[in-house]
Amino acid sequence: MDGIALLTVTVLAVFVGFEVVSKVSSTLHTPLMSGANAIHGIILVGAIIVAGQAADPWVLAVALLAVVLATANLVGGFVVTDRMLHMFHARKDAARTAAGPKAGGK
């Protein structure tokens, strides 16, 4: 893709990024930050491409380090966000009486 097309995509993505989170309550700031954090773990795609083109062993080693780090960001990010949100979900149906038996868990 040529430079101008990439620039166009970048600028449009800026506006979409501003727009999608414009109205969010402070309750969801933490999960939203964590979810956005997971999404930039997609640098994994870049790390895979670089590792897949590596001929020199040193380049491969550094690229594989990047793959490990990016995977940690991506997988860990989505898992921890899911855990946070699971708790939000649980409270809709759980009555407060359920607090007793679960006390001390986790």
Add this chain to the structure above:
Amino acid sequence: MSLLDPVWTSLLYLAAAICFILALRRLSSPRTARRGNLVGALGALIAVVTVFLSSRLENIPWILAAIAVGSAVAAPVARRVNMTQMPQLVALFNGVGGGAAALVALLELGHADNPWVRVAIVFTLLVGAVSFAGSGVTFAKLQELMTTRPVVFPGLPVVMGLVLLAAVAAGVAVVLTGSLLLAVLLLLLGLAAGVLLVLPVGGADVPIVISLLNAFTGLAVAASGLVLGNVLLVVAGTLVGASGTILTRAMAAAMGRSVAGILFGAFRGGSTAGSTAVSERPVRSSSAEDVAVLLGYAQRVIIVPGYGLAVAQGQHTAAELALALEARGIEVDFAIHPVAGRMPGHMNVLLAEANVPYESLKEMGEINAEFKTTDVALVVGANDVVNPAAKTSSGSPIYGMPILEVAEARQVVFLKRSMRPGFAGIENDLLYEPQTSLLFGDAKDSLAQVLGAVKAL
């Protein structure tokens, strides 16, 4: 061994990008948030499968092994981490993402024949390194591996200025010459800048810095997409950069701060000093039975939970206490400060974990007017978010932050471990007021004792 032609590759990347946009959209609303996160994970899966099918890749066994290692380390940690330690885990994941972007850019330098591509490489290197090192320092602060107070030393602004100047010079040199050695130097300067950027940021402002560094990593990923000519990285990185910027501003606004003030406040000196000395003024300390009597014969009680509650894992006991008081016909609510805990919204997560119903969690704006008609405000392990210095003392580091007006309640009870000041490191005058009593001890133990005493009334 390219199985997909470029058109299909582009279409699959487009699908992944749409998943990310929908994920962010749904994460902004409580009802759809969890599905939103899963949609984001689906997008990531599509993208990773696509890159394997569409590019001519060598070393595939090695790459798969590296992915296995990364997953094997991160997934169990993310699944098991205590919810109180979640902010530092997010900081850590953010940092390694920035580090990965910087490494990708470093390795692409050899393939970059166009100076514009080298500009993108320099940007990725610098911003990725700042994010990596900065996140490392926020991790250390939140994990209390180092002091949570702002770290400032004379000449810090000068050192920071020199590092940035050197980084710009190295960056220009890399763009002109493509030298790998200078690129490594730039990486090191970026790491130094990241450390220097976060060191002077004090306690309560750390979460906002995590959000800012999250936006930085997004920008680094977007720039790495420009380097590799990969549209998906450009779109995903830019989305995170833009939404992260908005989110950072929203968080700062919830605390009554400006982002620039947080980052550069300490450089200007003075305001972050706070008072370190614990004063010798007398306080009224009280027993669990006294607190139980106060609570048990009140009509309206508001519980103000803070980080101390979360650390002590007392949220379940707090929920039980609320239940016991309601059984006596007392109206009980939880007042949630937007930055209670270590991150905006953190306290909601912790209380949700303890099954406290949504309707009992009142946001600050909603409940502040009700403290006037409240008999007892029970402050459990919170300090800075109820500190009147935020309203009255213009020299205080938390001046201007909106607070929960517990001082308006007829009686205020603090459950505290000690007289040690809160995360922001400043003393709370409310502790010495005549309507205030204190019960010292671990938040969970104190709550359990009060709960037992309430049941015995």
